[in-house]
Amino acid sequence: MLAERGSAAKPIGGGIDAMLYPAxxxxxxxxxxxxxxxxxRGEDGLAIGAATTFTEIVESPLAGKYLGGVxxxxxxxxxxxxxxNLGTIGGTLGSAHPWSDVIPLLLxxxxxxSVYDGRQRRLPLTEYLADRARERRGLIVDVRLPxxxxxxxxxxxxxxxxxxxxxxxxxxxxxxxxxGRCASARIAVGGTPALAAxxxxxxxxxxxxxxxxxxxxxxxxxxxxxxDARDDRRATAAYRRVLADVGVxxxxxxxxxxxxxxx
Amino acid sequence: xxxxxxxNGRRLTLAVEPGERLSDLLRREGFLGVKIxxxxxxxxxxxxxxxxxxxxxxxxxxxKADGAEVVTVEGLEREGRLHPVQEAFLDEGGIxxxxxxxxxxxxxVDLLSRNPDPTEGEIRRAxxxxxxxxxxxxxxxxxxxxxxxxxxGGGPDx
Numbered sequence: 001m002l003a004e005r006g007s008a009a010k011p012i013g014g015g016i017d018a019m020l021y022p023a024x025x026x027x028x029x030x031x032x033x034x035x036x037x038x039x040x041r042g043e044d045g046l047a048i049g050a051a052t053t054f055t056e057i058v059e060s061p062l063a064g065k066y067l068g069g070v071x072x073x074x075x076x077x078x079x080x081x082x083x084x085n086l087g088t089i090g091g092t093l094g095s096a097h098p099w100s101d102v103i104p105l106l107l108x109x110x111x112x113x114s115v116y117d118g119r120q121r122r123l124p125l126t127e128y129l130a131d132r133a134r135e136r137r138g139l140i141v142d143v144r145l146p147x148x149x150x151x152x153x154x155x156x157x158x159x160x161x162x163x164x165x166x167x168x169x170x171x172x173x174x175x176x177x178x179x180g181r182c183a184s185a186r187i188a189v190g191g192t193p194a195l196a197a198x199x200x201x202x203x204x205x206x207x208x209x210x211x212x213x214x215x216x217x218x219x220x221x222x223x224x225x226x227x228d229a230r231d232d233r234r235a236t237a238a239y240r241r242v243l244a245d246v247g248v249x250x251x252x253x254x255x256x257x258x259x260x261x262x263x
Numbered sequence: 264x265x266x267x268x269x270x271n272g273r274r275l276t277l278a279v280e281p282g283e284r285l286s287d288l289l290r291r292e293g294f295l296g297v298k299i300x301x302x303x304x305x306x307x308x309x310x311x312x313x314x315x316x317x318x319x320x321x322x323x324x325x326x327k328a329d330g331a332e333v334v335t336v337e338g339l340e341r342e343g344r345l346h347p348v349q350e351a352f353l354d355e356g357g358i359x360x361x362x363x364x365x366x367x368x369x370x371x372v373d374l375l376s377r378n379p380d381p382t383e384g385e386i387r388r389a390x391x392x393x394x395x396x397x398x399x400x401x402x403x404x405x406x407x408x409x410x411x412x413x414x415x416g417g418g419p420d421x
Contacts (some may be wrong), residue, residue: 012324012327013321014322014323015322015324015327016304016322016323019284019321019322020303020304022282022320029324029326031324031326033327034330053316055316061344076388079304079386079392080305080307080312080319080374080389080391080392081305081317081370081389081392082304082307082317082318082319082366082370082392082393083304083318083322083392085313085316085317085320085373086318086319086322086323099346133316146400162304162389164392193385212320
């Protein structure tokens with residue numbers, strides 16, 4: 001039905017966005033909640049079915065064990081409990097709101113999506129987000145998170161006026177270590193107010209260095225410069241640059257603490 | 264279109280409009296304990312249990328409830344006795360104007376069905392999608408603590 005009706009048909013998980021932001025061209029909604037896509041499985045890391053609600057992810061022991069529980073830490077604060085019982089991870093990615101807390105986290109975790117558009121294929125979340133108009137024609141089947149390297153950690157930070165309000169800016173940092181130095185890094189910042197994006201310049205600044213105060217300070221300052229900051233009714237671009245600096249430094253310090261904790 | 268669902272234990276077949284909200288359907292069918300506050304998923308006054316989990320019924324398409332089990336605040340009493348959470352809200356004065364109360368009670372029932380012994384923090388988090396504009400949340404939190412104690416069999420003063 002989705003293939004036949006093109007843009008007139010839209011898949012829904014919880015249906016929250018279809019309810020709140022109805023698109024005039026959409027005349028058919030296809031509910032995926034009965035399609036067997038609610039699961040969290042440990043397959044080469046983690047596979048999370050598109051129709052899995054945030055509550056189901058938070059209650060999953062497998063998701064809880066992933067990378068020190070960072071998924072739970074973030075997802076148990078997304079929206080409200082009433083919305084988390086309804087909203088799905090696939091729905092969030094299909095809507096891809098720039099203020100999403102989920103997207104920077106998944107970018108930092110190097111998520112890939114299984115998408116079905118006549119055949120099933122796997123593509124990085126970055127690619128899906130870069131060409132959403134085209135990719136949205138495909139149906140998100142699940143979200144794949146790779147098995148993280150042994151010495152790695154991730155942290156997330158969001159700034160909002162209240163806990164429930166959408167973030168003025170959010171960021172997530174993942175770092176893996178080899179012999180005490182950063183072997184890989186993924187830094188994603190969202191709500192700038194553009195859609196969350198990775199910051200390659202910041203990531204490169206960390207490679208090969210120990211994650212000390214000097215490296216954290218440099219990376220954070222770079223993040224403040226690198227984001228696509230603009231003014232909107234929530235905050236000014238200048239304020240967002242400061243938040244990106246503070247957010248990235250907090251995340252990186254927490255990553256360093258977490259790694260010390262695992263040693 | 265026509266859907267079949269269970270509301271408060273009764274199986275019903277109902278005609279719904281394509282874009283209709285579950286909250287509007289329930290109120291149309293006489294379940295007026297479902298309150299419409301914001302209509303945008305922020306206030307929680309329209310909360311119902313959908314297949315056992317508390318959700319904003321204003322965010323659910325009625326058609327999506329086909330085959331589902333829905334419990335509204337009216338469905339919580341058993342044989343003329345209020346649910347322990349309802350009793351506790353009365354006893355603790357956790358009710359001001361009453362508009363947010365059905366949603367609060369539904370969220371508390373969902374919490375206690377999974378976590379019979381919640382901490383205060385867990386109660387606060389579980390009620391965080393239900394806004395009270397009258398006074399505050401202290402009495403509601405106490406009510407949930409009282410209900411948890413009562414449901415464990417310790418009686419209301421345990």
